[in-house]
Amino acid sequence: MSETATKTKMVRFIISRQDTPDSTPYQEEFEVPYRPNMNVISALMEFRRNPVNIKGEKVSPVSWEMNCLEEVCGACSMIINGKPRQSCSALVDQLTQPIRLEPMRTFPVVRDLMVDRSRMFDSLKKVKAWIPIDGTYDLGPGPRMPEPKRQWAYELSKCMTCGVCLEACPNVNSKSDFMGPAVFNQVRLFNAHPTGEMNKAERLNAFMEDGGMQGCGNSQNCVQSCPKGIPITTSIAAVNRDATIQSFKNFFGSDQV
Numbered sequence: 001m002s003e004t005a006t007k008t009k010m011v012r013f014i015i016s017r018q019d020t021p022d023s024t025p026y027q028e029e030f031e032v033p034y035r036p037n038m039n040v041i042s043a044l045m046e047f048r049r050n051p052v053n054i055k056g057e058k059v060s061p062v063s064w065e066m067n068c069l070e071e072v073c074g075a076c077s078m079i080i081n082g083k084p085r086q087s088c089s090a091l092v093d094q095l096t097q098p099i100r101l102e103p104m105r106t107f108p109v110v111r112d113l114m115v116d117r118s119r120m121f122d123s124l125k126k127v128k129a130w131i132p133i134d135g136t137y138d139l140g141p142g143p144r145m146p147e148p149k150r151q152w153a154y155e156l157s158k159c160m161t162c163g164v165c166l167e168a169c170p171n172v173n174s175k176s177d178f179m180g181p182a183v184f185n186q187v188r189l190f191n192a193h194p195t196g197e198m199n200k201a202e203r204l205n206a207f208m209e210d211g212g213m214q215g216c217g218n219s220q221n222c223v224q225s226c227p228k229g230i231p232i233t234t235s236i237a238a239v240n241r242d243a244t245i246q247s248f249k250n251f252f253g254s255d256q257v
Contacts, residue, residue, distance in 0.1 A: 009034040012054070012098040013043060015062055017112045025109070029054040029098070030062075040087035040099065041066055041076060044113075064113035071227060074162025078103055078113045084167040086227055104167040117163050123179035123211070124161070127203045129186040131196045143194035156189040156235065158228040165232060168225035171217045178215030181222035181232050183207070188235040191242065204239075204246040213240055 010031045018025040031054050032046045044064055051061040067073040069088045076087045079102040081095055092099065107115035133139065145153065159182060166172045166180040187203050190196035207213055213236075222232045 011038075011043060011092055013047075014098045014100045015047075015113070016100075016102040017062065018103070018109050019060075019111065021109060021111075028059065034092070036093075038092050040080060040090040040092065040095075040101065041069060043092065043099075044087065044101075062113065063111040072160060074160035074164075077162040077164055077167075079105075079167070084164045084225060086162065086164075089227070104163060106167045106169075106172050107163060115163075117161070120161060120163055120166055120180060120182060123183050124186060126179070127183055127187050127206045128199050129183070129190055129203075131190065131193055132199065145194065149192065153189060153192050155230060156185055156192075158230055159185055159189075160228065162227065164225050164227060165222035168221040170219055170221065171215050176215060177211035179207075179211050181216070181236070184213075184216070184239045185230055185232050185235045187239050188242075191239075200242075201246060201249070204243045205250070207239065208243050208247065213243055 011034050013030045013032070015028055015030060016025055017028050030043075030047050030052075032043045035042070044062060048061045051059050053059050064078065064087070065075040066088065067075045069076075071086050071089045074086070077084060078087055079085075079100075080087060080090050081100050084104055087101075101113060103109050103113045103115050107117050107119060110116050161182060163182075165182050169178075169181055171178045172180045184207075187207055191200045191203060216236060218233075218236070220233055223230070226232060
């Protein structure tokens, strides 16, 4: 190669690593050859195939989660240059170097960039964020929803339980049992469904318990950080209203309030 040959353009990463849930985190630097339109996930795949840091030392492969690779599953969420987002949709060309990758700190770290999101899923279980189906036999066509209602319900259904809204929320932390913004959205979604509505009172009552609606400080970080643009603050207002009505029903012992 001639002396005038252009050197291969490299992309530099600083990755926060942690070998075990209880070990001390540390930072490690890596470089990967630049490719047009490459995203953070493709760089992480290169580090997995060739786990050599910037010093030339062979190290353990970086651990992280992924699945769909098209911003649908939410598994690859991490903090990229200080912002929680999905690494599959984070294009290297749009990021300032060195690119810093960290695990979301709202959830316990399992290893490197992999976290345990059980806190969020346990909260969804608490409010029964599903449509109850009795049996596996054919139930026939489901109930129809009016088109305007179906359209806004579809917007709520885009939630991929990525955990970004919980990471952005200042009220979700190790000192708080607040269930987080995603739960408001799911309660509103399933209470709006003709079949899911049968558990509406149960969901609202669960949401009025510790860790529920009173934990929201209305910082609105959630709606700004949501990668799907879900109107979470609208859901918060709607669920708070429904919970207030439900509290009167509980007090007066009537569903006619």
